[in-house]
Amino acid sequence: MSSDVEEPERKPRGISTEDCQRMVDRAISRDPVVKFLLEKLNEAGCTAGEHFIRIESCPQAVVGGLRIPDGVVVCSNHVSAQEEVNHTLTHELIHAYDHCRAADLDWRNCEHHACSEVRAASLSGDCHFKQELFRGNFGIRGQHQSCVRRRAELSVSMNPHCKLPGMARRAVDRAFERCFADTAPFDRIP
Incomplete structure (x- = not known):
C-alpha cells in the first residue's frame, strides 16, 4: 500500500469509523479538488465506484494509502479533522490517477x-x-x-x-x- 506518512512530530488522535465516513462523504460531495480528481479518474477510464474509498483502523502510523486494486484507504485512527480527510483523499487520489494512467507503473x-x-x-x-x-x-x-x-x-x-x-x-x-x-x-x- 502506498501511504501518506505522518511525520514524527504529528500526534494522531483518531476518530470513529462512522465520523470518518461522514467526513469522507462530505469531502466527496463538497471538496472541489476531491471532486475534480474523482472526475479525472473516471475520465481516464478508472471508475472510482462506491467501495473505492474505504475507512479502516490502520496499524501503521499513516493517515491513508492506496491499496491496489482495492482503492483508497483512510485510516480513521490517524485522522481527526475534515481538513485532514480532504487532504488525505487528495493525496491518495493523485496516486490512484497515476496508477490509472500509467500502464506500466x-x-x-x-x-x-x-x-x-x-x-x-x-x-x-x-x-x-x-x-x-x-x-x-x-x-x-x-x-x-x-x-x-x-x-x-x-x-x-x-x-x-x-x-x-x-x-x-x-x-x-x-x-x-x-x-x-x-x-x-x-x-x-x-
Missing part, C-alpha cells in the same frame, strides 16, 4: 513509487506553506521543493522494496525533476 519499483510520491506531495497540498509552518519548517526559498523531496523520500522509505540505506533518496533524486514538472490532471500546482 510498478509500486515495487522505487523510482516509479518515488515519481508518484513527488507528484502527490507537490499537488495535494502536503507542502503548502501553512502545512510546513505547522511542522516547524520556516524556510522561504525552495521550501516547496525541499518539502516535496522530504515527504516523498519518507513515503518511499516505507516501501518494503526500497528499504536499503539511501535507496529511497536515490529514487527520489532520479525521479524528481521529471515528476515535479508533471502536474496532470491539473494545469499547474494547485
Whole structure:
C-alpha cells in the first residue's frame, strides 16, 4: 500500500469509523479538488465506484494509502479533522490517477513509487506553506521543493522494496525533476 506518512512530530488522535465516513462523504460531495480528481479518474477510464474509498483502523502510523486494486484507504485512527480527510483523499487520489494512467507503473519499483510520491506531495497540498509552518519548517526559498523531496523520500522509505540505506533518496533524486514538472490532471500546482 502506498501511504501518506505522518511525520514524527504529528500526534494522531483518531476518530470513529462512522465520523470518518461522514467526513469522507462530505469531502466527496463538497471538496472541489476531491471532486475534480474523482472526475479525472473516471475520465481516464478508472471508475472510482462506491467501495473505492474505504475507512479502516490502520496499524501503521499513516493517515491513508492506496491499496491496489482495492482503492483508497483512510485510516480513521490517524485522522481527526475534515481538513485532514480532504487532504488525505487528495493525496491518495493523485496516486490512484497515476496508477490509472500509467500502464506500466510498478509500486515495487522505487523510482516509479518515488515519481508518484513527488507528484502527490507537490499537488495535494502536503507542502503548502501553512502545512510546513505547522511542522516547524520556516524556510522561504525552495521550501516547496525541499518539502516535496522530504515527504516523498519518507513515503518511499516505507516501501518494503526500497528499504536499503539511501535507496529511497536515490529514487527520489532520479525521479524528481521529471515528476515535479508533471502536474496532470491539473494545469499547474494547485
